Amino acid sequence: xxxxxxxxxxxxxxxxxxxxxxxxxxxxxxxxxxxxxxxxxxxxxxxxxxxxxxxxxxxxxxxxxxxxxxxxxxxxxxxxxxxxxxxxxxxxxxxxxxxxxxxxxxxxxxxxxxxxxxxxxxxxxxxxxxxxxxxxxxxxxxxxxxxxxxxxxxxxxxxxxxxxxxxxxxxxxxxxxxxxxxxxxxxxxxxxxxxxxxxxxxxxxxxxxxxxxxxxxxxxxxxxxxxxxxxxxxxxxxxxxxxxxxx
Amino acid sequence: xxxxxxxxxxxxxxxxxxxxxxxxxxxxxxxxxxxxxxxxxxxxxxxxxxxxxxxxxxxxxxxxxxxxxxxxxxxxxxxxxxxxxxxxxxxxxxxxxxxxxxxxxxxxxxxxxxxxxxxxxxxxxxxxxxxxxxxxxxxxxxxxxxxxxxxxxxxxxxxxxxxxxxxxxxxxxxxxxxxxxxxxxxxxxxxxxxxxxxxxxxxxxxxxxxxxxxxxxxxxxxxxxxxxxxxxxxxxxxxxxxxxxxxxxxxxxxxxxxxxxxxxxxxxxxxxxxxxxxxxxxxxxxxxxxxxxxxxxxxxxxxxxxxxxxxxxxxxxxxxxxxxxxxxxxxxxxxxxxxxxxxxxxxxxxxxxxxxxxxxxxxxxxxxxxxxxxxxxxxxxxxxxxxxxxxxxxxxxxxxxxxxxxxxxxxxxxxxxxxxxxxxxxxxxxxxxxxxxxxxxxxxxxxxxxxxxxxxxxxxxxxxxxxxxxxxxxxxxxxxxxxxxxxxxxxxxxxxxxxxxxxxxxxxxxxxxxxxxxxxxxxxxxxxxxxxxxxxxxxxxxxxxxxxxxxxxxxxxxxxxxxxxxxxxxxxxxxxxxxxxxxxxxxxxxxxxxxxxxxxxxxxxxxxxxxxxxxxxxxxxxxxxxxxxxxxxxxxxxxxxxxxxxxxxxxxxxxxxxx
Numbered sequence: 001x002x003x004x005x006x007x008x009x010x011x012x013x014x015x016x017x018x019x020x021x022x023x024x025x026x027x028x029x030x031x032x033x034x035x036x037x038x039x040x041x042x043x044x045x046x047x048x049x050x051x052x053x054x055x056x057x058x059x060x061x062x063x064x065x066x067x068x069x070x071x072x073x074x075x076x077x078x079x080x081x082x083x084x085x086x087x088x089x090x091x092x093x094x095x096x097x098x099x100x101x102x103x104x105x106x107x108x109x110x111x112x113x114x115x116x117x118x119x120x121x122x123x124x125x126x127x128x129x130x131x132x133x134x135x136x137x138x139x140x141x142x143x144x145x146x147x148x149x150x151x152x153x154x155x156x157x158x159x160x161x162x163x164x165x166x167x168x169x170x171x172x173x174x175x176x177x178x179x180x181x182x183x184x185x186x187x188x189x190x191x192x193x194x195x196x197x198x199x200x201x202x203x204x205x206x207x208x209x210x211x212x213x214x215x216x217x218x219x220x221x222x223x224x225x226x227x228x229x230x231x232x233x234x235x236x237x238x239x240x241x242x243x244x245x246x247x
Numbered sequence: 248x249x250x251x252x253x254x255x256x257x258x259x260x261x262x263x264x265x266x267x268x269x270x271x272x273x274x275x276x277x278x279x280x281x282x283x284x285x286x287x288x289x290x291x292x293x294x295x296x297x298x299x300x301x302x303x304x305x306x307x308x309x310x311x312x313x314x315x316x317x318x319x320x321x322x323x324x325x326x327x328x329x330x331x332x333x334x335x336x337x338x339x340x341x342x343x344x345x346x347x348x349x350x351x352x353x354x355x356x357x358x359x360x361x362x363x364x365x366x367x368x369x370x371x372x373x374x375x376x377x378x379x380x381x382x383x384x385x386x387x388x389x390x391x392x393x394x395x396x397x398x399x400x401x402x403x404x405x406x407x408x409x410x411x412x413x414x415x416x417x418x419x420x421x422x423x424x425x426x427x428x429x430x431x432x433x434x435x436x437x438x439x440x441x442x443x444x445x446x447x448x449x450x451x452x453x454x455x456x457x458x459x460x461x462x463x464x465x466x467x468x469x470x471x472x473x474x475x476x477x478x479x480x481x482x483x484x485x486x487x488x489x490x491x492x493x494x495x496x497x498x499x500x501x502x503x504x505x506x507x508x509x510x511x512x513x514x515x516x517x518x519x520x521x522x523x524x525x526x527x528x529x530x531x532x533x534x535x536x537x538x539x540x541x542x543x544x545x546x547x548x549x550x551x552x553x554x555x556x557x558x559x560x561x562x563x564x565x566x567x568x569x570x571x572x573x574x575x576x577x578x579x580x581x582x583x584x585x586x587x588x589x590x591x592x593x594x595x596x597x598x599x600x601x602x603x604x605x606x607x608x609x610x611x612x613x614x615x616x617x618x619x620x621x622x623x624x625x626x627x628x629x630x631x632x633x634x635x636x637x638x639x640x641x642x643x644x645x646x647x648x649x650x651x652x653x654x655x656x657x658x659x660x661x662x663x664x665x666x667x668x669x670x671x672x673x674x675x676x677x678x679x680x681x682x683x684x685x686x687x688x689x690x691x692x693x694x695x696x697x698x699x700x701x702x703x704x705x706x707x708x709x710x711x712x713x714x715x716x717x718x719x720x721x722x723x724x725x726x727x728x729x730x731x732x733x734x735x736x737x738x739x740x741x742x743x744x745x746x747x748x749x750x751x752x753x754x755x756x757x758x759x760x761x762x763x764x765x766x767x768x769x770x771x772x773x774x775x776x777x778x779x780x781x782x783x784x785x786x787x788x789x790x791x792x793x794x795x796x797x798x799x800x801x802x803x804x805x806x807x808x809x810x811x812x813x814x815x816x817x818x819x820x821x822x823x824x825x826x827x828x829x830x831x832x833x834x835x836x837x838x839x840x841x842x843x844x845x846x847x848x849x850x851x852x853x854x855x856x857x858x859x860x861x862x863x864x865x866x867x868x869x870x871x872x873x874x875x876x877x878x879x880x881x882x883x884x885x886x887x888x889x890x891x892x893x894x895x896x897x898x899x900x901x902x903x904x905x906x
Contacts, residue, residue, distance in 0.1 A: 125427035137377035144388025
């Protein structure tokens with residue numbers, strides 16, 4: 001199929017960017033969206049132009065590195081799918097596709113479609129852990145955990161930290177990301193000791209890094225490639241409220 | 248006289264590690280604060296090592312090329328992690344895990360190391376659960392297990408199809424905790440481009456800030472390379488696009504011997520190649536072989552759809568050839584068997600380079616079981632299949648969804664098509680029992696080293712080894728070296744060797760940018776991949792390898808004359824990053840072929856067509872090749888082999904049979 005791409009090009013953080021239009025021809029339906037970009041970049045290189053910079057790594061939907069905003073949607077039109085797993089069979093011949101980087105104050109553009117998401121690491125460092133030094137653990141089966149709790153914790157922990165929730169939110173809120181991490185630990189007995197501090201510290205760090213407030217529009221859940229539930233946000237709100245009362 | 252001392256402790260096998268720990272020199276806490284360690288790579292090995300060493304009080308710097316340490320490719324491991332817990336009461340033990348790993352590796356790994364791995368495997372599960380890793384559980388609240396290839400017990404712990412992600416997030420959370428405490432300094436979007444060796448000891452690294460392009464000099468008392476494997480030398484593999492050999496290759500060129508470079512694991516169950524645009528291959532977890540049955544039609548060139556072929560016209564070739572292990576034979580055996588059927592003309596799909604992985608029988612079996620549980624003994628087949636699909640979805644739902652996303656086919660209805668793909672490299676930097684390379688102060692952990700898996704790795708053992716090295720081995724063994732460094736301040740980064748290494752890196756970058764040729768980096772990478780896959784892949788021969796070596800030499804020359812790297816060195820330049828990595832692959836590829844040519848036997852993943860039994864099984868030559876081939880780089884793409892003889896004192900060496 002033949003397509004027209006409108007791609008955001010920006011040489012670096014401090015240089016103003018803009019859209020550039022590229023026609024792409026003979027795209028196979030079997031290609032992934034990123035493989036289509038590979039084809040375009042290969043052509044740009046042979047023509048003596050600079051290829052489009054974009055983030056990607058595992059290309060199997062788990063590392064969370066790819067981050068394109070496609071036709072106004074984080075990771076494109078397929079729900080529950082990262083950009084790397086989006087295949088061209090979901091587009092029509094002759095279509096024009098607009099591709100932008102994540103847009104959020106806390107995720108500044110580095111170049112073209114590449115943004116800086118290190119704010120997520122900082123939130124994690126503020127409390128997204130259980131403080132257990134290597135070698136301190138007791139036998140794993142000495143602490144039975146109800147399957148339903150373990151499963152719920154797992155579903156929260158399935159977050160890949162890609163930032164689509166932030167990009168999808170009109171307020172650039174990171175609540176879905178933070179709530180998924182807080183939930184993973186809040187649902188497990190191992191996470192109880194630091195429960196109060198974790199909620200307070202992660203939320204405080206999130207606010208300090210310039211993420212917006214949550215107004216419950218639900219767009220984060222709709223765009224999350226791992227379909228993390230917005231119920232986690234409700235849980236985080238409860239955790240936070242209880243934590244403020246306890247402190 | 249061999250230059251290689253494996254430093255395996257004396258004593259009975261089950262006491263070696265404890266005896267070592269009881270006698271290894273310690274570093275006191277006030278000295279630890281003054282000792283600095285660089286960790287390159289933030290996957291399971293790197294993150295777990297960095298967190299554990301920081302907890303002990305060492306000052307740690309961690310480098311990764313991704314934008315966050317959580318994105319290292321360990322994240323993509325699907326199926327599980329082995330541990331000799333014997334929670335299933337099915338006869339597992341440390342000895343059995345040890346034995347299975349030695350046999351699985353085709354008697355080409357070290358007994359001492361492997362036994363230690365089996366011993367600490369149980370601590371890993373405990374540690375991960377304590378960190379909040381949400382492993383799969385049974386209704387009673389205890390941990391669930393499943394089987395993987397090459398074993399007859401259930402010792403694999405898992406978290407749906409994303410065990411790697413959950414284990415890495417556990418290690419990453421421990422790492423971020425140390426970052427928050429200020430003990431670890433994290434350098435993301437940084438790529439290590441050289442190791443600095445002063446007076447024969449590793450003293451630091453040169454790294455490039457990938458955003459600004461600036462070269463940085465970092466010094467330390469020890470350098471840990473936890474940078475994964477080199478499967479991307481084949482261009483198409485299940486590795487992440489960025490996975491590369493650069494860190495270990497630069498270390499090799501600075502004196503670290505490279506162990507068994509030809510040992511490559513080709514994973515049997517991957518989604519087949521769909522066209523020339525293909526950028527990477529996707530693995531379907533080995534756990535699927537617990538329930539999926541692998542087959543091809545009995546008739547050559549059968550054009551019917553899978554579900555139109557009646558049962559008696561199907562060849563379940565693994566069950567036929569290996570009745571004892573069936574579909575759960577080790578990876579090397581399963582891959583070769585698939586290749587054999589496809590080469591003989593029995594392959595399926597449009598390319599004819601695929602076999603079926605079929606869940607129809609499992610769906611029916613689970614459906615009946617479920618119907619029985621619900622008291623519906625007389626449920627009709629439609630109902631049984633509906634119940635069976637639910638049960639299979641519970642077990643493998645995310646893997647099935649991934650298959651459907653990529654192929655557009657629904658695996659609940661149509662058998663999956665699969666074919667082997669490059670997945671893991673058992674070879675890597677040679678290390679001793681302490682995980683130290685032949686350069687003092689330089690260590691290699693996880694897939695980056697050559698150690699525990701011999702010539703073939705068993706499923707669910709990579710996660711085990713990465714975390715064993717990082718959490719439970721290096722925190723003990725590093726003291727043995729650092730104890731001798733407590734009097735030395737960290738080297739000044741203005742030392743002439745640092746300046747020389749930086750200049751060397753900068754010269755290479757400028758050279759790459761100034762070639763201004765006509766072909767992209769990918770063009771060369773794809774060609775290299777094809778040579779390697781055809782001639783140093785699942786089947787290798789003297790003729791093929793000899794020709795591969797000369798083809799790679801020519802390709803390398805062409806690369807340095809005609810590659811085009813657009814852009815500048817002082818900015819984010821992804822083509823430049825790729826060019827540096829492919830330049831290293833173009834050297835490594837040759838060494839892999841040299842090693843494969845040198846090893847005149849078949850073992851594990853290394854299958855030399857000249858050396859096979861009448862039934863087509865790998866034929867080892869223990870008399871002449873029971874050694875680790877550790878290659879020394881003599882400069883100018885010349886190498887000298889050093890042999891570390893393997894001694895089996897506990898396991899009886901035998902022909903490896905899964906029949």
